[in-house]
Amino acid sequence: MSATPAHDLLSAKVGQPWKKPPLIRRAWLRWILLIGGLVYFVLAMASMEVNWMRVWEGLDRGRQFVLAFTDPDFTSRATDIREGLIESAIMTVTSTVVGIALSIPVALGAARNIAPLPIYLFCRGIVALSRALNEIIVAILLVAIFGFGPMAGFLTLSFATIGFMAKLLAEDIEDLDRSQAEAVRATGARWSQWINYGVQPQVMPRLIGLSMYRLDINFRESAVLGLVGAGGIGATLNTAFDRYEFDTAAAILIIIIAVVMALEYLSGIIRARVQ
Amino acid sequence: MLRLEGLTKVYPTGDKALTDVTLEIPDGEVVALIGPSGAGKSTLIRCINRLVQPSSGRAILDGTDITALGSGGLRRMRRRMGMIFQEYALVERLTVMENVLSGRLGYVGFWRSYFRKYPQSDVDEAYRLLDRVGLLEMADKRADELSGGQRQRVGIARALIQNPALLLVDEPTASLDPKTSRQIMRLIRELCQERGLAAIINIHDVKLAQMFVQRVIGLTGGVVQFDGPPDALTGDVLTRIYGEEDWKETIRKVGDVDDDEDAA
Numbered sequence: 001m002s003a004t005p006a007h008d009l010l011s012a013k014v015g016q017p018w019k020k021p022p023l024i025r026r027a028w029l030r031w032i033l034l035i036g037g038l039v040y041f042v043l044a045m046a047s048m049e050v051n052w053m054r055v056w057e058g059l060d061r062g063r064q065f066v067l068a069f070t071d072p073d074f075t076s077r078a079t080d081i082r083e084g085l086i087e088s089a090i091m092t093v094t095s096t097v098v099g100i101a102l103s104i105p106v107a108l109g110a111a112r113n114i115a116p117l118p119i120y121l122f123c124r125g126i127v128a129l130s131r132a133l134n135e136i137i138v139a140i141l142l143v144a145i146f147g148f149g150p151m152a153g154f155l156t157l158s159f160a161t162i163g164f165m166a167k168l169l170a171e172d173i174e175d176l177d178r179s180q181a182e183a184v185r186a187t188g189a190r191w192s193q194w195i196n197y198g199v200q201p202q203v204m205p206r207l208i209g210l211s212m213y214r215l216d217i218n219f220r221e222s223a224v225l226g227l228v229g230a231g232g233i234g235a236t237l238n239t240a241f242d243r244y245e246f247d248t249a250a251a252i253l254i255i256i257i258a259v260v261m262a263l264e265y266l267s268g269i270i271r272a273r274v275q
Numbered sequence: 276m277l278r279l280e281g282l283t284k285v286y287p288t289g290d291k292a293l294t295d296v297t298l299e300i301p302d303g304e305v306v307a308l309i310g311p312s313g314a315g316k317s318t319l320i321r322c323i324n325r326l327v328q329p330s331s332g333r334a335i336l337d338g339t340d341i342t343a344l345g346s347g348g349l350r351r352m353r354r355r356m357g358m359i360f361q362e363y364a365l366v367e368r369l370t371v372m373e374n375v376l377s378g379r380l381g382y383v384g385f386w387r388s389y390f391r392k393y394p395q396s397d398v399d400e401a402y403r404l405l406d407r408v409g410l411l412e413m414a415d416k417r418a419d420e421l422s423g424g425q426r427q428r429v430g431i432a433r434a435l436i437q438n439p440a441l442l443l444v445d446e447p448t449a450s451l452d453p454k455t456s457r458q459i460m461r462l463i464r465e466l467c468q469e470r471g472l473a474a475i476i477n478i479h480d481v482k483l484a485q486m487f488v489q490r491v492i493g494l495t496g497g498v499v500q501f502d503g504p505p506d507a508l509t510g511d512v513l514t515r516i517y518g519e520e521d522w523k524e525t526i527r528k529v530g531d532v533d534d535d536e537d538a539a
Contacts, residue, residue, distance in 0.1 A: 183364035183430075186324055187437060188353035188381025193388050197377050201368040 065246050072254055073247035077240065081252060084236030088222040091153045091232050096215045098154075099161025104207075106162055107169035108195070114173060123166070130163025135221055139230040150231035157218045157225070164217070165210055172206040173199060208274045212267030216260055223256050276301050277323070277441055277473060282332035284318050284497075292318040293497040295332070302440070303471045305464055307484035307505075310494035311517050316477040319494065320443040323475075324356045325349055337440060354381035357434030359463070361446040363426040365418040371429050372414045375401045378436035397436070404432040408462065424455035428462070435466060442467065442474035449479065456480070460487040481508065485527045 024030040074081070109115045109123030135156055142152040176199060184198035226234015233252060240249040277300045284293040292315040300306055308316050321327035323334050325341060334341045341352055357378070365374045379397045380388055387393065393401075405411045408428035410421075418426060427447060434442060444463065448456035460476075464487045467474050478484045484491060485505040493501030493516035500516050501508070510522040 177367075179360055179362055179364040180366045182326055183358065183360055183433075184366065184377055184380065186326060186353060186356070186358040186443075187378050187433070188350045189377070189388075190350060190380075190385065192385045193380045196385075196389055197366060197369070197373075197380065201366050204368065 065250075068246035068250040069254070071247055072251035073245070074251045077236070077245070077248045077251075080236050080239070081233070081248075081255070084226070084233035084252075085255065087150045088219065088226075088232035088234070091150050091157060091222045091225075092215065092219045095154050095157030095161060096211065096218050099158040099218075100165055100211050100214070102158070103162045103165035103169065106166035107173060110166055110170035111173035113176075113178075114195075114199070123170075127163050127167045127170070130159055131167065133159075135160050135225065136228060139225045139228050143229045148229045148231065148235075153222055153225045153230035153232055156230060157221055160221070161214055161218065165214060168210055169203060169207060172203045176202045205271075205274045209267070209271040212263075212270050216263035216267060219263060220256070220260055276337060277475075278333075278335045279323070280333045280335065282319070282322055282334060283330050284315070284322055284327060285330045291497055293322065293329070296494075296497075296499055297332075298492065298499065298502065300441075300473050300475065302473055303467070304490060305467050305474045305476065305488045306490045306492055307488040308475055308477045308492050308494060309479070309481055309484060309516065310500075312479075314494045315497040316494055317445055318497075320358075320445055320475055320477060323441075324353050324358060324443060350381055354437050355440045357437045357439035357442050359427070359430050359434050359442065359444040359447050361449045363423070363430045363450075365421075365426050365429055365433075367419040368417065370415050370417055371405070371410065371421070372401060374418050374429050375405060375432045375436055378433040381437065400436055401432070404435055405429075407466075408432050423451050424459065427451065427455075427459050431459075431462060431466065435470075439472065442472055442476075444474055444476040446477050446479065448483065456483060457486070463487070481513065481525050482527050 022030060024033065106123045106126055109119045110127055112120055115123065138159055139152060139156040142155050146152045146155070180202060181194065181198035184194050189197060222232040223234040223237060226232045226236065227238045229235070233256065237249060237252045237256075240246075240252060279296050279298050282293055282296040283291075285291050296319060308319065310316050318327055322329040323336075323341065325344075329342055332342070336352065336355060339352065341349070344352055366377065369377070373391065376391070376393050376397060377388075379393060383393060383397070402411065402414070405414055408431055410425060410428055410432070413421065413425065413429075418429065421429065430447075442463070447459055447463065451459060460483055463474065463476070466472065476484070476488065485508065488505060491501065491503065491505050491508055492499060493512065495516050501512050505527075508526055510526070513522045513525065514520070
């Protein structure tokens with residue numbers, strides 16, 4: 001038996017320890033990245049200045065704020081809180097419904113396995129724009145156009161919902177089981193029927209799950225948007241802060257937390273059901 | 276009758292999947308298409324209903340050149356070609372009935388199909404077909420609740436409700452156990468006989484193919500290497516199609532009886 005090249009390779013390996021190949025194969029690059037990252041982190045931390053006198057004074061204000069949670073005041077601004085909540089609820093529901101309705105065609109267009117390239121690029125553009133612009137920035141712009149109030153909030157959240165839903169739904173559409181869709185196409189179905197029978201059933205659980213998730217995001221966002229004048233419970237919260245009414249602010253925050261948790265729980269149940 | 280004339284498919288990557296395939300399949304003939312993986316079997320049947328676009332050549336069904344059709348004409352033509360898939364390809368989250376009725380999509384308008392308001396004749400035919408494949412009581416179950424063999428029966432019912440002239444069958448038994456495989460092949464053959472349907476069946480199991488078809492076509496590297504009756508498949512022929520191997524156990528011996536024929 002003559003030793004084949006394969007056997008030479010084997011005898012060179014036997015007896016040698018085995019190690020998992022490193023993630024970054026070039027040793028110098030690995031060390032530069034590691035050391036460079038550490039140095040930057042240390043310098044960055046050092047660059048942040050802290051005025052310890054200011055912190056000492058602030059601690060007291062922080063304590064008042066936290067203590068307010070032990071004695072939240074739901075009553076003295078009850079009317080404001082109720083109106084804020086109703087406004088937030090309206091904003092949340094309308095923007096979620098409108099946003100989802102608009103996001104479905106955008107999602108179909110943003111899925112590469114369904115849309116031709118020009119439509120794909122256009123819809124991806126919408127998604128990128130919607131996701132690049134933070135809700136606060138959009139809200140500031142829309143408040144400038146439409147004035148204070150829930151209209152600006154509704155439009156902001158609808159716009160944000162389109163980007164969020166369309167991106168995640170398009171990813172799900174791109175992952176769909178091709179053979180199921182192919183089988184529907186092979187029957188002679190037209191495009192709309194193909195979407196309805198071959199695509200929609202496959203993405204429906206994801207669509208419902210994301211919609212529920214977006215509903216509770218939109219409620220949370222509606223609280224933040226009030227801070228820049230876009231109406232809702234956030235506006236009430238902002239007023240309470242401005243007046244240093246920490247007990248009312250605490251009451252509002254508790255309500256927001258409770259609603260978000262209730263929505264979270266509800267969406268969990270619904271998502272488990274649709275699977 | 277289906278006629279293929281010089282059908283050729285070159286993928287954008289430059290891979291030649293089919294080269295100048297010319298053959299004729301008369302009405303009512305059931306043909307097995309065998310060949311190694313990557314020989315172009317799937318591509319061939321998908322070029323016929325244009326799920327894959329052929330590069331050149333023609334596919335002619337009952338006098339109509341399928342390769343020349345526009346999108347509307349192609350949709351109407353696809354109704355005449357039922358397709359059965361390897362992994363069943365049922366829409367998993369739809370019910371058995373919806374899956375069967377989806378075979379009528381080419382015949383009904385969008386809103387009718389959207390609201391599942393199919394003509395009574397389609398509904399009746401769906402029930403009859405489900406009864407024929409032994410799944411009538413499963414009609415309102417979701418497709419993903421069924422076993423592999425049951426799913427393939429639904430797939431067959433979906434293809435047949437199209438009232439096709441031709442069945443394109445892509446490895447119908449690849450994910451099934453041996454007994455179920457035989458039952459499915461037998462069902463396909465019987466239904467073809469009952470309705471005078473032509474069928475092209477891609478299949479890996481040579482012995483199984485020999486049991487149930489009238490004609491075998493061997494494809495290697497996108498070229499037809501063999502075309503003849505099942506009994507003409509010898510070890511030499513299989514070596515030409517697949518390459519060197521000991522083929523004794525793979526082909527049916529002369530005189531083998533279909534002892535399973537009555538044990539349905």
